[in-house]
Amino acid sequence: MRIQSLTLREIHLKLVTPFETSFDRTTERRIILAEVQVDGVSGWGECTAGETPFYSPEDTDTCWHILRKYLWPMLRGRELGSAADVWSLLEQVRDHNMAKATVETAIWDAEAKLKKIPLWKLIGGERTEIPCGVSIGIKDSLDELVATVRKELAAGYQRIKIKIKPGKELPQVQRLRQDFPKIKLMVDANSSYRIEDLPLLKQLDAYYLMMIEQPLGWDDLFGHIAIQKNLQTPICLDECIHTYEQAEAAISLGACKIINIKLGRVGGLLQAKRIHDLCQRNHIPVWCGGMLESGVGRAQNIAMSTLPNFSLPGDVTASQRYWHEDVIQPEVTVTPNGTIKVPDAPGIGFTPRLDRISSITIRQDHLL
Numbered sequence: 001m002r003i004q005s006l007t008l009r010e011i012h013l014k015l016v017t018p019f020e021t022s023f024d025r026t027t028e029r030r031i032i033l034a035e036v037q038v039d040g041v042s043g044w045g046e047c048t049a050g051e052t053p054f055y056s057p058e059d060t061d062t063c064w065h066i067l068r069k070y071l072w073p074m075l076r077g078r079e080l081g082s083a084a085d086v087w088s089l090l091e092q093v094r095d096h097n098m099a100k101a102t103v104e105t106a107i108w109d110a111e112a113k114l115k116k117i118p119l120w121k122l123i124g125g126e127r128t129e130i131p132c133g134v135s136i137g138i139k140d141s142l143d144e145l146v147a148t149v150r151k152e153l154a155a156g157y158q159r160i161k162i163k164i165k166p167g168k169e170l171p172q173v174q175r176l177r178q179d180f181p182k183i184k185l186m187v188d189a190n191s192s193y194r195i196e197d198l199p200l201l202k203q204l205d206a207y208y209l210m211m212i213e214q215p216l217g218w219d220d221l222f223g224h225i226a227i228q229k230n231l232q233t234p235i236c237l238d239e240c241i242h243t244y245e246q247a248e249a250a251i252s253l254g255a256c257k258i259i260n261i262k263l264g265r266v267g268g269l270l271q272a273k274r275i276h277d278l279c280q281r282n283h284i285p286v287w288c289g290g291m292l293e294s295g296v297g298r299a300q301n302i303a304m305s306t307l308p309n310f311s312l313p314g315d316v317t318a319s320q321r322y323w324h325e326d327v328i329q330p331e332v333t334v335t336p337n338g339t340i341k342v343p344d345a346p347g348i349g350f351t352p353r354l355d356r357i358s359s360i361t362i363r364q365d366h367l368l
């Protein structure tokens, strides 16, 4: 496989509904799409960095910079046996995992297309249908939250995740448990609590949540060990897990019982698969996190979610929950049972719409 060129495009996409977390409020995404040419075939990847460095240290602009200045020169003109070789070529760059995943996932798509097989089969996926949950941002009122949950349950989604922050957690969880006693419910704090909040978090044990996602600092394994020891509710780590080694430490030290895997955060499909396999060996279930992706990233997430240990519903949902019009064809849809049927077409299995992408491209760089 010869890596011939990389086209970076920054597109702007307005969300159907603004998304609010403990750290940010997003109304419009600035997304970098990568298109690689490998042996004459196009492969597509998406950069999952946010517009601000408030979730992780990367943002859209750092990824654009790192991709152009460092990652592309390490790949340009290279002859590879497989996309699995990409990671080691980029390893000299420390972290910048979202920038790395942008191009790494694109090369996986190209490899699958060259082999004329779906990406999910190339990486060893097994599921033909994946279970889906939704991530609901912080709302202005409890009534608005309840109405949103009701709508998502009616659409079939299998579990509900709500965003929490200090002071907002108990009223929300109490109200949802009162109105929806039986649903699969979880909360995501995005690092907004401190170890001193343990008594508050302990109160959540009464509501039989599936898990509490990332209560403490984005890099605070030590604190999560203490919290997990004192809680019945499983801790799920998101922000903390950027490498295989961190996953190993988190599991062996008891910092969590569940891991959320995001392709961007861990640096692409090879690392995602390694962490997946590690978790499987240790009986730690995983699920696929979302980063408000356009259709390209969504398609990559669907492929990853077919791996066998993705046994819990992920945050991968229908295009229309985010976009008036997505950038892929067909759009991602969800069945009435809250699942996504995995496509059988080669590569990511959804076709990027070049006309639509061009019309919302703000800047473009064709790297040779």
Ligand code: OSB
Binding pocket: 055, 134, 135, 188, 190, 238, 289, 290, 291, 292, 293, 315, 316
């Ligand atoms: O913590 O999972 C998160 C979105 C942006 C940044 C971080 C997170 C999220 C989500 C959204 O929860 C999930 C989705 O794409 O629907």
Ligand code: MG
Binding pocket: 188, 190, 213, 214, 238, 239, 260, 289
């Ligand atoms: Mg999260």
